[in-house]
Amino acid sequence: MQIKNLMSEDLITIDKDQNLSDALKLLRKHNISRLPVTNNKELVGIISERDVANKLGSSKAESMPASRFHVSSVMVKDVIAVPGTMRLGEVADLMLEKGIGSVPIVDDNGMIGIVSKADFTPLANGIIFDKISVKEVMSKEVVAVSSSDRLIHARRQMLDYKVGRVPVIDDDELIGIITSKDLMRAFINFRKNVPEKHQKSQIKEILVEDVMSSNPSSVSKEMSISDVSKIMVETGYNGLPVVENGDVVGIITQTDILRLIAKLES
Template sequence: MKIKNLMTEDLITIDKDQNLTDALKLMHKHKISRLPVLNANHEHKKELVGIISERDIADKIGSAKFEKKPISRIHVSSVMVKDIITVPEDMDLIDVAKLMFDNGIGSVPVMDDENNLVGIVSKADFLTLANGKAFDKLYVKDVMSKNITSVSPDERVVHARRLMIDAKVGRLPVIENDKLVGMITYKDLIRAFLDIKKNVPENHQKVHLKELLVDEIMTPNPLSANEYESVSKVDNLMIETGFNGIPTINDNNYVVGIITQTDILGLLIELES
């Protein structure tokens, strides 16, 4: 199967000269976490110049460089990733899956023969392929990541942000006494940063952010999966909820791992091979 048969063709894009407020509004409205960034060239054609994601925004607006700047004054071009990997629309989908897996990227723009952007494919799109007997017979424990990056509820948000950036993960289970008590994502980080910028006087924002704790912004009582549930069941759960990772617990409700879209993508590649 070619990637053009799996990609999303209904593209939501943003111009490089728009600001982060515009980007976040588009992401929220369409329930997506990344946007292709376009620019009009000398022929007045829109060309792909980058990708901006929630991760990029959380990284930048939580940094010292942008801490005093309103997001309405931060251009997409100053935050987006410029060195992007693209794929041709006739590329085999498993080859695209390998490319994404090997490079640790969540999505790739799809181009036609004239190098025009015609679609985008994400790890979430590949979830639709993880169904059938093979996936019904596999347990979550056989696929999940056991070495998870996590935080405790009394740790500082700035520490959680640094962990997420360094580990290149989109979410952190919040664990207390080996049990799952919450989840923190880039959405939570962005929401917290914007709340501080809006409601705290500028000369107090830095201190307020430094003192902010994980349990003040995390999502409590998050969704989890038992390690003996089938991969297909959890895969369908990800499709329904839009979550890209679900913590895994054992029968005693202790956290033993996390299953992510990346884990399922790796499984698809392994089964195809």
């Protein structure tokens, strides 16, 4: 299958000179996690929820509201784009190799679409995927935080381990999950509601429990990949903790499913 048959053609873009507040409004309005960035309609970058969370949570950006940043100062500039004729498996391999969540699709006239890991997830359905269990695909190395950890610690963990979500575990029990979207919203609300002169000290007082989603969905390691794919598509979740006898034994994400699809395609 050529990647143009999987891509989303409904392109929502933003100009590099618009401010970060404009990007946030578009992300919320269209319920998307990333935006291609243009300059005179030419693709020059891409900006994601994770990029925003990383920027607003950094010490260098302390006390500055989102409206003070231009999109160009937050976006990833080295964008990898591919032609619509590239094979699905090749694009999956490229995304895994480069550690990227989406790829703009271009032709001679410019950008014609975009494909993300979420677009691959529905493909993990059918007889082959019914026979593959979560335990064969999941990541066993789980990066986790506790509810009493500071939010800036959770951000640091996501940055260091290059993950977009971490389970919240207290006394060996899964009690929540925190994602890049949660971080982004928390930092934005903080800057809106806390006076600038108090932000440097008070940012350290925000705890994971103040931001996390409680009672998160989870899956068992015996569940089929096909069933996990359906859950992700229906809920919009990008990753799910894997629980056995009350213990978190792994996590399965869209990246794990993308890796499986790439392997089968090859």
